[in-house]
Structures are given as structure tokens and as C-alpha cells.
Amino acid sequence: MDIENNMSSGKYQPHPESIPVNIHTFGFGGVRYDNIILLSEDEALIPAGVCMAKWDIKRGRRIGLVQTNNDSIFVLLECGMYIISISYSGQVSILDRKGLNVLRKFQTKGRIVRHASVNNQYLSISCEEYKDQKGITLVYLFEELMNSPTQDTEKFIHLEIVGRYRFGTLTENGLLVTFLEKLVLNEPNKEQNENQQKMQDEGQDQAKKQKKGKKHVSKHHRRFYDLIQFDLNTKQQTLQQSCPYVCDLISGTSNGNSTGSYLYQDRHLIIIDLQSLKILTFTNIGGGKGSIMTLTYTDKSTLLLSPASNYLLYIDCNRLQEKELPNELIGNKEGQFDGYSVQVLKSRAAHPENYYIKLFNNFLFASNEGGFIQQNLQNLKDCRTISGMNITCCGLATNPTEQMVAVGDFLGNVYIYPAYICVDNDALFQTSVLSGIRSLDWDDSGMSIAIGTMEGSIYRWYFQDYTTQPQLIANLKGSITSLRFKQDNENQYLLAATTEGQFAIFQDNFGQNMITKTVFYGHMPQDSSDRFGSLDIFAEIWSCIWNCNNSNQIATCSEDQTVHIFDLKHKQPLQTHELKGHTLAVTSVDWKKMNEALGEVFISCSDDQTIRVYNPLNNFELIHEFSTSFVREWHTLTYLALEDGGTRVAIGSQNGYFFIYDLLEKQFKYSEKIHMGGIEGLVWKKTKIFTCSSDCCVNVIQV
Incomplete structure (x- = not known):
């Protein structure tokens, strides 16, 4: 028997290099991260896996699709005439904004990219994996990178910072502000020791109590963050500031030069002065449950987020230089308050689980699990949604000639798509049954699909003119x-x-x-x-x-x-x-x-x-x-x-x-x-x- 040597545990194992592959995507993607670019009120760029999709918002139709990366796009940036697409593995593709042509593509030294920042001078990429280290932040000379014919992009790395640096943010005057994550072992107290001993006495290892499918996280480690500032002209660290401990940081944004705002997982908000690293405010956002996933600046001074369903919260960041916000903000009551205001907006676009939110002219744009939403703020009835399949694709089959692919979802829908490259995102045919889809298979003649459901029913969808309804053939346990x-x-x-x-x-x-x-x-x-x-x-x-x-x-x-x-x-x-x-x-x-x-x-x-x-x-x-x-x-x-x-x-x-x-x-x-x-x-x-x-x-x- 031959056993691969990569099965050893506890040691760093390098990630194998991947060959380029051609991937075409159907469905609506990109709703899980703040990585959408508005080209106008009518058009948006939305990542769909490894591809960049251009959408006509008014018609709800995909009007362009190009594969830009070799794996999923996690970060999407814009800088003047350029669109920058960065994948999870650290592959960077730079496109021209007008034609979406790939002008330059390169691989960073690190992997697991969830945050990047760009201005006319620099491009900063925060990688959470680098060799046997816990991460690396790379700052490239962006203008020189784009103006040089050489393909050796490592020549344009201006600064490398190895370690757990997160949310690297560039300012317009040559600073990099980042969070240094520190894992500190938290010694258990007497009560924790007694509980641990009780579990051992009962023969129940704590790891085994984790539900199947969930990652075990040690309860004896706490995450702390220090704010670090680097001067990119001298390549030296200039300032350091400890942050209040709460829990994981999950989202952040800046207005370019003066303030940066960041959300903790438990709804705390920290706003900092990017120049001095002074903490302008540290507050809890009340009025709702669960994490607030994203926030944005509507202009240089106003911060916008959704603290609860049907509510928008606005914060005047200029005022924070003189006075901090209260320790807790009221997020579900309309009105003007001390340093902030809350607006009622009865729309799917106002939701704390939004992955993206942006105010553009008189429209509010948002994305969440329901799709991409455009809400006209002057006419609340004018609300447009772009979405694909519903609540998890599950069950997959192709016809014998590999010209069509069938997929199900948890609402009981079955869609048939063309298995070839096409710009639009429309299914060729669609049917539905009374229960969520769990499995599919296409018969060898190509004339029918078997459909298996969550509730144990098996249907067969015979094709005549694709308008026939699936027939129930069996019920199992x-x-x-x-x-x-x-x-x-x-x-x-x-x-x-x-x-x-x-x-x-x-x-x-x-x-x-x-x-x-x-x-x-x-x-x-x-x-x-x-x-x-x-x-x-x-x-x-x-x-x-x-x-x-x-x-x-x-x-x-x-x-x-x-x-x-x-x-x-x-x-x-x-x-x-x-x-x-x-x-x-x-x-x-x-x-x-x-x-x-x-x-x-x-x-x-x-x-x-x-x-x-x-x-x-x-x-x-x-x-x-x-x-x-x-x-x-x-x-x-x-x-x-x-x-x-x-x-x-x-x-x-x-x-x-x-x-x-x-x-x-x-x-x-x-x-x-x-x-x-x-x-x-x-x-x-x-x-x-x-x-x-x-x-x-x-x-x-x-x-």
C-alpha cells in the first residue's frame, strides 16, 4: 500500500501549485463579502466564483462574464481606470475598468486573502497564510507596477510585514494602518477547572462535544489587537496603540485619510484616527441581535450601517474629534441622538446581515443572502433584486452529451442550464416539486431526470417539450x-x-x-x-x-x-x-x-x-x-x-x-x-x- 507523506499532522505542509483551469459560472455569486463595484446606477460588477459578472441592475440580467482568476474572488477594488480582483489564494488580476480586459496577473507570496487596500501610489494585500508563519502583508508600488513592462512583480514589493496583520489600510499621505492580532493563552479560573474535571470524570472529551461539521476552537485563547502604523516613505513602524478587547474583528473600512471604522463580531464598533491612531470612539450598537456584517462611508465624514432590519444608522465622524459617542447606541429607534441618527427604511436593503452596503446618489445598494438589492430612497416601491437559485444548490446531473447541466435547490426547484459559455445567467428550463432537492441523476438516454428530495420522495421528470411535471415514483424513509x-x-x-x-x-x-x-x-x-x-x-x-x-x-x-x-x-x-x-x-x-x-x-x-x-x-x-x-x-x-x-x-x-x-x-x-x-x-x-x-x-x- 502506498500512503502519501502529506498525511502527517501538526507540521507545515506547503500548498501544491495549481494548473490554470477554465471555469464558467451560473448563479449569483459574491454576496458573502464587501466586494461589489458600482459602475453606475444601472450597472454593477459582482464576482461569481472565479469570474467577474457585469449586471444590468434595472433588467436584472447578466450582460457580461469574464474569468479573471484561478480561484474564488474575495476582494474587489477600484482605483481610477483600474479594477483589481484578488482571489483567496492571493492571485491578483488587474483589469481596465472600461473593457474588463486583464492587463496584469500575478501571484502573491501569501494565501488566504480577505482584505486589501489601494490608492494611486500603493497596493496593500493582507494574507493570513505565509509558509509556516501566520500571515504576511505586502505593499506594492502600484503606479510603477502598472507602468512597467517587466513581469517580475516581486521587484515592486515596497514593504513586507510578516505576522498576524489584519485589515491593512492605506492612507493618501503614505501611511499603512493595520491590526496586529495576538493570541493570548487565557488560564482557566477555578470554575473552569472544576467544569473541565467534571467532563473528564464523565469520560467526555471536550473536542467530542463539538457537533459534526463545526470547527473546534479552544476556549482558553483570547484574541487581542494592537493598532500598528507604518510610514511607507521610511518603511518604519511609527505608532502602536492597544485596542479594547472584545472578540474577533470581522469588517472594516476607511474614508481614505482621516478615519477608519471596524466592527467586532459582537456588534462593538471602533473608530480610529488613522494619522494619530487615537481611538475616537468605542461603542456597542444596540437594537438588534447577531453580528453586523458591514459598514461604509457615504462621504468623507459620514459612516453608514444597518443595526437592525429596516433601520439605517448614520454617524458623523468629524464630531468624534471633539466628543465620543455614548457607550451604547440605540439602533432600532428612529431619531436624532447624541452624535448619530437612525432612519427607518422598510426595505430588504436595510439588514444587519448585509455583506455589502453603499449609498449612491438617491439609491441604497446592498447584498445579502437574498441577493443584490437596489432601493430607491425617494420611491420606496422602486426596489430591484438580482438573485439566482434559492437556498443552497444541492443535487447535480448532466445529460449524456454534456450539453446541459441540472441542479436543484432547497426550495424544491430544478434548473437546467447550458453546459457551455454564455453571457446571460438564465436557465433553459425549470420545474419544481413539493420538497427540497437533495440529489439528481440524468438517465443514459438523456430523456429524463430522477429527483430525490429531503423528505424521501423520488420523482422522475420526463422530457417531451420540457413542460411536463415530474412524476412521483417512490417514497422512502x-x-x-x-x-x-x-x-x-x-x-x-x-x-x-x-x-x-x-x-x-x-x-x-x-x-x-x-x-x-x-x-x-x-x-x-x-x-x-x-x-x-x-x-x-x-x-x-x-x-x-x-x-x-x-x-x-x-x-x-x-x-x-x-x-x-x-x-x-x-x-x-x-x-x-x-x-x-x-x-x-x-x-x-x-x-x-x-x-x-x-x-x-x-x-x-x-x-x-x-x-x-x-x-x-x-x-x-x-x-x-x-x-x-x-x-x-x-x-x-x-x-x-x-x-x-x-x-x-x-x-x-x-x-x-x-x-x-x-x-x-x-x-x-x-x-x-x-x-x-x-x-x-x-x-x-x-x-x-x-x-x-x-x-x-x-x-x-x-x-
Whole structure:
């Protein structure tokens, strides 16, 4: 057995380099960060994964799309005639504002970029990952970078600052102001020690009490921030100021030269003088619950944010030089108060969970989970919304010719898009059922789609003129997590798996209702544990697959950390193999004939971040194992798909990462974040890979 050396834990593992890939996106993206650019009252640039989309706001239509980066765009800036697109991995693309042509593209030294700042002289990029360090901030000579023909962009790095520096902000007079994050071990008090001892006595490790799918964060570390100022002319640190401790900083903005404003996760607001680092105010914003996600300056002195649904809060920053704001602001009561005012605006554009907010002429622009919103402040009835699919894309299928891709959402809609490059964002066809979509598959004839729902119903949508309604063919226990058609000679079968641990097999009845061949419990309940809370009730099957050669054998994988192989030639399915080795839930399996060198391959992935490769022709011998643990943020693996007749496997993750791994060369070819949410579907069909995500986008990847 061959095991990759990147599976060791606790040591820094360099991120593999990724080959360029061509990605086309459907759906509305970019709502999770403050990274939208208004070109006018009628047009906006909105990132959609790795692409830049130009939208006609009045018509609610996409009128342009260009791939600018190799992974998801997290920061979007404008500076004069330039648009700057910076991806999560630190890839920088600089475009001309008028034609959106890429003028320059380069890779920074760091990764994980969530904040950047630009003016005519400098470009500052804050990276949260750099080699084995905790981050790096890079300041480039922006004007010289754009005016020079050389491609060696490192020559234009003016300043490098290694460490946990966050929210680097440039001023117009050559200063860089940034927050230095410090993690301080907080010794537990007597009560905490007693609680910890009690948990140990009960045999419950604190890590095991974390719900599946959530990152464990030590309660004994506190984050502190120091304000640091650098003079970019001398490249020296000039000032340092300690900030009040509250919790994580989540958002920040500045007005260019005088003040910077930043939000803490618990609704505290800090406003600083960028020149002196004096804290002008530190206040709590009342009137609502949950974090306030973004804020903006309407002009050089007025700060705007939404503290509660249907309310806007304005702060006069000029006044703060003379008098601080009260310790707590009233955010849900209209009126003029001491240093601030609150306005009622009954609109979806006024919401604390906005990821973007901007006042432009007489319009308020905002983005949140509901889409991108333009609210006319002089006519409240004039409210326009741009949105895509609704509440998580889940379930993905392509037709046999890879010309169309189908995707579902949690509201029960199924959309069919063209699987080729097109400017607009419109679905070709659409239908709906009575429950949220969990899985899809397209039959081998291309004439119908099987639809699996959250409530356990299976529908079949037959195509005549695409106006027919889906027909209910079965109801099973639990959600339908996986659907797989199989054509075997003249017979067509459908395999379905559920969260109750069942799988079912149906046979096509020549256009009539499908015949149920078997319903069987493939994985039985196990002993209960804190790590796998529901296993004593049912062992969810997360994925299933047919033998690539025939319809006599299937495989299932489960929350119980195992893969089961079943022989179907008997009266009842007979389990012939149980594949163990994963330490967490097994989430996806595939079974294909690869190229001549690899032969037939069976493969599985898991929440434990590992992928296991088996030889099904040699009693399912484990022949290779590798991991995605080099990704330095918590994640699980959700879906995978083998390249039929090739050498590669595609893998998706809960945090939006997408991987391509060559099984013959035993190395990653691509490993980047291409979605803002978890990948909830992945299909490899001939020359294209398709992914869908909880960010309500579908990616078509040409390989």
C-alpha cells in the first residue's frame, strides 16, 4: 500500500501549485463579502466564483462574464481606470475598468486573502497564510507596477510585514494602518477547572462535544489587537496603540485619510484616527441581535450601517474629534441622538446581515443572502433584486452529451442550464416539486431526470417539450442522498440511498411507473457516541455507486465510517465486503475503468480529509491513500468523481475547495477554493467537471 507523506499532522505542509483551469459560472455569486463595484446606477460588477459578472441592475440580467482568476474572488477594488480582483489564494488580476480586459496577473507570496487596500501610489494585500508563519502583508508600488513592462512583480514589493496583520489600510499621505492580532493563552479560573474535571470524570472529551461539521476552537485563547502604523516613505513602524478587547474583528473600512471604522463580531464598533491612531470612539450598537456584517462611508465624514432590519444608522465622524459617542447606541429607534441618527427604511436593503452596503446618489445598494438589492430612497416601491437559485444548490446531473447541466435547490426547484459559455445567467428550463432537492441523476438516454428530495420522495421528470411535471415514483424513509441510473443491456435501473441507511433499486418499466426490485438496509445503527450522535438510530448512507461493468454489484458508504459492497445476484442483497480505515463518516464513492495503466479503480473520501483508493479486481485491496490536510483551514470532503478512462479524480470539500489529483503521478494538479460555500454536488462527464454549492452557484470546469 502506498500512503502519501502529506498525511502527517501538526507540521507545515506547503500548498501544491495549481494548473490554470477554465471555469464558467451560473448563479449569483459574491454576496458573502464587501466586494461589489458600482459602475453606475444601472450597472454593477459582482464576482461569481472565479469570474467577474457585469449586471444590468434595472433588467436584472447578466450582460457580461469574464474569468479573471484561478480561484474564488474575495476582494474587489477600484482605483481610477483600474479594477483589481484578488482571489483567496492571493492571485491578483488587474483589469481596465472600461473593457474588463486583464492587463496584469500575478501571484502573491501569501494565501488566504480577505482584505486589501489601494490608492494611486500603493497596493496593500493582507494574507493570513505565509509558509509556516501566520500571515504576511505586502505593499506594492502600484503606479510603477502598472507602468512597467517587466513581469517580475516581486521587484515592486515596497514593504513586507510578516505576522498576524489584519485589515491593512492605506492612507493618501503614505501611511499603512493595520491590526496586529495576538493570541493570548487565557488560564482557566477555578470554575473552569472544576467544569473541565467534571467532563473528564464523565469520560467526555471536550473536542467530542463539538457537533459534526463545526470547527473546534479552544476556549482558553483570547484574541487581542494592537493598532500598528507604518510610514511607507521610511518603511518604519511609527505608532502602536492597544485596542479594547472584545472578540474577533470581522469588517472594516476607511474614508481614505482621516478615519477608519471596524466592527467586532459582537456588534462593538471602533473608530480610529488613522494619522494619530487615537481611538475616537468605542461603542456597542444596540437594537438588534447577531453580528453586523458591514459598514461604509457615504462621504468623507459620514459612516453608514444597518443595526437592525429596516433601520439605517448614520454617524458623523468629524464630531468624534471633539466628543465620543455614548457607550451604547440605540439602533432600532428612529431619531436624532447624541452624535448619530437612525432612519427607518422598510426595505430588504436595510439588514444587519448585509455583506455589502453603499449609498449612491438617491439609491441604497446592498447584498445579502437574498441577493443584490437596489432601493430607491425617494420611491420606496422602486426596489430591484438580482438573485439566482434559492437556498443552497444541492443535487447535480448532466445529460449524456454534456450539453446541459441540472441542479436543484432547497426550495424544491430544478434548473437546467447550458453546459457551455454564455453571457446571460438564465436557465433553459425549470420545474419544481413539493420538497427540497437533495440529489439528481440524468438517465443514459438523456430523456429524463430522477429527483430525490429531503423528505424521501423520488420523482422522475420526463422530457417531451420540457413542460411536463415530474412524476412521483417512490417514497422512502429519510432523505434521498444519492441517485444513480444504470443501463445494462436492454434494462435500465435506478439505485437510491437514504439517510435512514436504506438503499433501493428500481427497474424501468418502459415509460410507466418504475418497478421496485428491492429495498434493503445497507448500514445498521451502531452504538451511540458524542462523535456520531445519531448512529444509535440510523447510519446514514451518503453515497452509492454501481459496479462500472454491470448491474450485479453496488457499493454504499455511510456515517458509520465504512464502505459496504453488495452482490445483487441473490434473492436479497448479499454484503461481500466491508471496507474500513476512514476515521470519520465516508461521504462519497466512485467506481470506474481508468486508463490502461490504472485499470479498474474504486475510491472513497471522508470527513477525515482522506481519500482511499482500492483495486476491486483484487478483493478490494487498498493500493493508495492521500489527504487534503495541507489546506490550513478546517474542512471535510463531500463529493468525488473519477475521470472515466483517465488518470485523475476530482474532489470537493465543505469549505468550497476543489481538488484534481492524478492517481498515476500521485500528485495534486489543482487545489483551490472555487466556491464561497460547501460543494454539494460534483460530476465528471467526459471533458467537463461540474460542481454546485451552498453559495447557489454552478461551475462548469473544462479539463
